[in-house]
Amino acid sequence: MKKYLLRTIMVLIGFNCSAQSIATALSHDRKPDIREKPHIIEITTTTTYYRKNVTETLKTVSTYNIQNMLVSEIKYDNEENIKARLNFIYDSTNAKSITRKFETWNRVIGHSVEITEYVYDEKGYLIETIDKNVNNQPFRISSLKNNDQGYPIQLVLKELNSNFTGVEFASYDFDKNLVKISVLDENGKTLSTNEMRINFEERKFNDLVYNDFGDLIKSNGKEYEYKYDKFNNWIKKTWYKYLDGKKRKYQVSTRKIKYKK
Template sequence: MTKSIVLLFLLSVSTIGYSQSLYTALHMNDGKEYKFGRPKQIIEENTFYSSTHTETAKNIKVFDAAGMLLTEERYTQDGILTAKLTYINDTTRHLKLARIFERWLKYGRGKEIATNQYDEHGFLIGTIDSTAHGKLIDVVKIVNNSKGDPIELVLFDANNNPFGKETAEYNYDKNTVVTSVFKNDGTKLSSDTAKIRFTPATISEEDKSNYNQYNDAISYSTKNLNGSVNLYECEYRYDKTGNWIEQKTYIITLKSNGKKERQLNKIFKREITYR
């Protein structure tokens, strides 16, 4: 499978970067933190490796009684709290209504609020980002198709000036979506193809070898802006409920002799407390 990184244009122009990509909007309410059971809390320890250093971050996620993410605290490897996210949820319709984003910076504390807008069918049609004092930061407007999947996203600044546009074309038979990012003058900046869903029923026969029995990816690729491709492989450990508690990801390098070399890229560990 391919994970898109070409949407950084839209993500980088927003202070919050909450739903400023069609792919994020498509999966806004999926709840991908776990697959089985009803967690009360998940403590994450994420370690990233490079040729020069190793960095570890810690996240503490708390879930409400409906199983939706309620708060997330982010810490440095030294245990310093850097950010807290608080979600306001509609537990009946299983929709995220708003997110409060608090950050502790070197020179003070910042607080921003992202409010989601839905139509009468529960389809996401926009997001309004503002400061804690109500000052507008930016506005996202989304157009959906008849299935409720987003096909167009436009980001506006506080003065209602458009920053750019993103479009999506869906091929439901192949479970793929092609997303394209455009400048205001219509110039295409980039495009990429990604999977629409990741349920067992939507995985094609040719892709099944990339997933294990828990429907977690064991191999995937990412495409860089210059067109080059990175290959990855993953290993997992699971708890008795079926959720993974350790994920090791390796960067794969193909040698001229046909052999492959694996280099450890990151290790994610999770301590899950269930209700």
């Protein structure tokens, strides 16, 4: 029986933003949801969630380097308190990240810090991630094996504090743009399998509809509307879903984009 990969990751290591998996490796250093040109300095995103009897508005401030890759991101709650902060350091190309620092603030556990180092082989393929605590001590290592095209086919995750080891395997169907990922426990028992798209920029799927700008407008019973600036970057996005046959708005994001002059 197939299960969602996220649920499996939570079974393996508990909820953790920096948890490495084949799915996260496939999206590693993925370009953000902006056009390649012109260069963007900062985006302030305000998102309002419309839930039953509750409306919540959150803010995110993101900065970018000369390759329009994310350098820093700060998330605020609805009272303008900082809840999380993310920082990346890149190599000389400004396109391949080598270090990530993730901080969170929580009323119960307080301030926490995790640092992730990314290791690459001579071809530039990601082969290892090392997660460290605030004292720069490693607590988790994820090792990857890649095929000749650089796609991960095996991941071995080791929790150093508990001697736990988990394994993932991936097989690819490039014609269908699908990857099948199997998650095994330390005894070799398959916990779950999951299929996902290899390349989310691929536009050939019948269940997805895109507009002329390449942005998704229909997917699995949901619809999306956009407003754009003069550089064709969206500055407002509205999410809709159908409930009892009626189209209902459940999320709206607006973006204030600062471009390099």
